[in-house]
Amino acid sequence: MKLYVYCLAEGVERLNKAPLGVAGTAIQIAKFEDLSALVSVCRPDAFKVTRKNALAHHEVVSSITKQTTPLPARFGTLVTVQQLQNYVSTHRPAIKAKLAHVRGRAEMNVRMIVSGKPSPESKSEDALGPGTAFLLEKRREILSEEAGAAEKQQLSAWLREKLGDLIKEEKISVNSSQTVILAKADHLIERVDVQEYRTKMSLAVAERPEVRFMVSGPWPPYSFANIELEFSRQFGVT
Amino acid sequence: MSDFDQILVGEEWENTDLSLLETLDHVLNRGLVIAGEITIAVADVDLIFVGLNVMVSSVETAHEVLRKREATE
Numbered sequence: 001m002k003l004y005v006y007c008l009a010e011g012v013e014r015l016n017k018a019p020l021g022v023a024g025t026a027i028q029i030a031k032f033e034d035l036s037a038l039v040s041v042c043r044p045d046a047f048k049v050t051r052k053n054a055l056a057h058h059e060v061v062s063s064i065t066k067q068t069t070p071l072p073a074r075f076g077t078l079v080t081v082q083q084l085q086n087y088v089s090t091h092r093p094a095i096k097a098k099l100a101h102v103r104g105r106a107e108m109n110v111r112m113i114v115s116g117k118p119s120p121e122s123k124s125e126d127a128l129g130p131g132t133a134f135l136l137e138k139r140r141e142i143l144s145e146e147a148g149a150a151e152k153q154q155l156s157a158w159l160r161e162k163l164g165d166l167i168k169e170e171k172i173s174v175n176s177s178q179t180v181i182l183a184k185a186d187h188l189i190e191r192v193d194v195q196e197y198r199t200k201m202s203l204a205v206a207e208r209p210e211v212r213f214m215v216s217g218p219w220p221p222y223s224f225a226n227i228e229l230e231f232s233r234q235f236g237v238t
Numbered sequence: 239m240s241d242f243d244q245i246l247v248g249e250e251w252e253n254t255d256l257s258l259l260e261t262l263d264h265v266l267n268r269g270l271v272i273a274g275e276i277t278i279a280v281a282d283v284d285l286i287f288v289g290l291n292v293m294v295s296s297v298e299t300a301h302e303v304l305r306k307r308e309a310t311e
Contacts, residue, residue: 005272008270054261055261057265058265071269072265072268073269073272077271077272079272109260222265222269223264226268226271
């Protein structure tokens with residue numbers, strides 16, 4: 001038997017109307033002094049990667065957001081009791097710092113789709129030799145990376161201008177192809193500011209009719225929960 | 239999806255599908271990675287199903303959305 005982990009949290013003594021977890025299991029609280037983990041006892045072979053289970057995972061995480069702000073675990077996390085104990089004990093300061101950072105906050109997401117125009121040089125590529133085509137492709141990659149970095153910076157500046165101090169933390173990614181740019185911005189904001197965020201985003205959206213937007217949230221802070229990634233970043237690993 | 243609602247601006251999106259896709263995107267791609275076993279097997283048929291859904295929130299989706307829009311214009 002293993003533990004399926006939904007999230008880590010502080011101050012969770014009991015669950016109010018907890019939904020069923022993955023594979024129809026009951027939710028339990030695993031206590032580690034002042035930290036708690038919402039878990040299910042689950043046979044590894046009973047857990048399947050299904051849409052139903054993915055949604056059950058989210059329902060469980062969301063069910064405690066009225067009590068506290070959790071650090072959601074990634075879907076599919078099955079560990080032994082010992083592994084979970086070890087993780088919490090070795091990461092305790094980082095977990096507590098992260099919980100303090102997200103406390104009372106929620107995640108909002110903005111997705112933007114901008115139509116682009118195909119590069120004219122792509123039309124004559126069939127007539128080129130393989131070496132030239134390779135170099136052109138490399139050039140396109142480099143230009144695309146440079147353009148992506150510039151777009152990311154511009155987008156961040158624009159969003160900060162529109163949303164101001166509402167943004168407590170931001171993560172932006174930009175994916176460009178020849179015909180479309182897809183940008184994603186994840187924002188950590190105070191939960192009490194959700195309505196103001198929506199209002200400000202609605203106004204901002206109206207200024208950019210050429211861009212298609214999707215704004216979603218509030219979410220538990222999925223995008224701001226990971227500790228290992230930030231730890232790795234300190235050592236230059238991405 | 240009690241903790242989730244969304245405002246969709248500028249496009250007639252399928253709200254229900256997008257809610258589902260957004261949820262799956264969060265659950266599958268984000269969150270705390272705890273040392274342990276991440277039980278996601280490539281061979282799992284359900285994963286492929288989930289993965290295909292999540293793909294809709296990727297760049298490919300953007301292409302699809304644009305194609306559909308152009309077809310209706």
